[in-house]
Amino acid sequence: MIYFDNSATTKPFTEVLESFMKVSSSYFGNPSSLHQVGGQAEKLLSQAHAQIAKILGVKTSEIVFTSGGTEGNNLAIKGIAMEHRGRGKHIITTEIEHDSVRNSVKQLEELGFEVTYIPVTKDGRVNPADIERAIRHDTILVSVIHINNEVGSVQPIQEIGTLLKDFPKIYFHVDHVQGVGKLPLDFYRYGIDLCTISGHKFHGLKGTGALFVKDGVRISSLLSGGGQEGKRRNGTENVAGMVAMAKALRMSEDLRKQKVDQLRQILGTIKSGLKQIPEATIHTPETNEAPHILNFSLKGIKAEVFVHALEQEGIYVSTTSACSSKRNAPSKTLIAMGVSTDQAESAIRISLSYENTLQEAERAVKAIQNSVKRLREVMK
């Protein structure tokens, strides 16, 4: 099996599962319990906080554990909106956000907030100057995705963060779900106030994630409860999941340091293979692109048909983002980039992890070329 759908989810590392099992069985206590069993669980939880904070280069108190990317994005956006609505009700975001951001601000619109959606260029990138122009006296939040999950375009986070430093009352949230372990961000230097990561995108488990909330930034919690995670995320903590995520992040960062160039090389191999297919159009930009995501269309071949054709060869890719692929809607990111609806409907996404190899890429290229040849005959 060649698994090329790592932006949908990754396979948990064996070592990560071992940690999860071990903590779930030996340290099952509630971290809030006073006795030893609870104390050990609390200790593990605080070590998980410390390790994740250290890898991300931030303070332990700035890490809030969540259930994943969707919760992180919701907590950041609604948490800021609810806490600071007295000061202003204007939010700026982009046209190429993940649904958890897009629909969070949509929901806020219904509650009387105003949202400006910044368009992107044909390279799938926002222009920081557009964001600056959109700023109003009542703007409280700017939320931008780091690496777009559908096409892999990298947004100018540093430039946006730098320009926002002149607006200290505006909070800056970054959806870093696709970026973590691939393209690190320097949170402090880029002026980031909130940042979302999700465990299962880097070989951790589903249901685990973290939100960075910079010291001094106040957010409302979405769930009312017993005051866990510094009152920012109530509910008994998923200790085993968080320990597992801490380990997954450490292992992914180790891999990034050794293998990120190799990852680009593997993606490059697939890209050059695609370029030899006349029907193929590559949507992922040539510059400012992620090392692990490649999006392309095959003219005249429906995306869904092609996904299943590759599946027969034991190769797993996706149409658009996993969340929207079942709905059969064309990728909003591609539409925002000015790609025609026809092409957007036939878009395929390949997304890699450090576990993929060059051999897999070569095999996949051959399989793609063969499938196109076969389908071309049928579709004509």
Next chain:
Amino acid sequence: MMYDRILIRYGEISTKGRNRNKFIDKLRKSVRKAIEEFPNAVIQADRDRMYVLLNGEDGIQVSDRLKKVFGIQSFSPAIKVEKDIEKMKQAALALVNDLFSEGKTFKITGKRSDKFFELDTNGINHEFGGYLLNRISGLKVDVRNPDINLQIEVREEAAYLSAETIRGAAGLPVGSSGKAMLMLSGGIDSPVAGYLSMKRGVEVEAVHFASPPFTSERAKQKVIDLTQKLAEVSGQMVLHIIPFTEIQQTIHKQVPANYTMTTTRRLMLRITDRIRERNGGLAIITGESLGQVASQTLESMYAINEVTSTPILRPLITMDKTDIMDIAAKIDTLEISNLPYEDCCTVFVPSSPKTKPKLEKVQHFESYFDFEPLIEKAVNDTETIIVKPGMGQQLEEDLF
């Protein structure tokens, strides 16, 4: 960041005459420990300054670690270039371009210890200033208060370019002033006292008194966490945990309530002194601040101090609580100290301890009971752990 090295200027070390090499060696060790995580970085030390050659390691992260190392006056990320004006110009342009944004001003501070270099100081300033002004549009000169101060230093072996000077933690390298025992309670003050002593070059070992079940495992963990914070400065720290329950219960039975605090402190000091002797220390450090609590009045100190002639260092003695808290926040111990677990001082505290205990009285009360066997036992049963910064104290290493 395009820097390839970090230039470190020594603090007081430079004035240490014949001991200078010893100090430099201690500093080199401190720096090595502080940047342990960056295996490619190489340290070069000479009489006047030290260089950390980054060899591809992240300059910003290395700088962050250096900020905490005692014995460093200041440091500057720098680039080494050949003494070739063209090459130096290119490096200067790249460096200033990296730092420049619309509206920023700059100046050039030339320095020349190689007197054979073709340009003198003024020449360097002019040549490079002109070059940069021509190539970066919008760049302006401000010699008084520039945003970017580009320092160009031409030395015998090469030229060094740097654009910022970052203040170090000053003080003396850890371990250059001998060893002392820190009485670490878990409160706000004692970690600060330890930190300030380390700043003056003292190698610190922590001593903590635990009274289970009156104090919990979490209280002990809190002390380990505090020790871990302090260990970030020195690379590691020894922590002695003294089993104190039996002694405290005995004091409770033997001594009148309003004198239990005084006797408790005297016994803690005796035990700490014993630990100090065994580990080759020369002093005891406490977080006492005059008048803060009942045990910290001059009368109390007089009655407590009588049990030993070992020097007791009290770095916080004249400081106000708010100032102490400021330092605690700066060294990241405040948050840990504020956690609400009972320690052995709070559990057994009498409702009205003597603020002016009399030495004769406390001696009299203690004379009815021989504490010596209990002290000996506590010292022998002491748990000693070596605490390292980061993740060293895990339940199970391989979980993470």
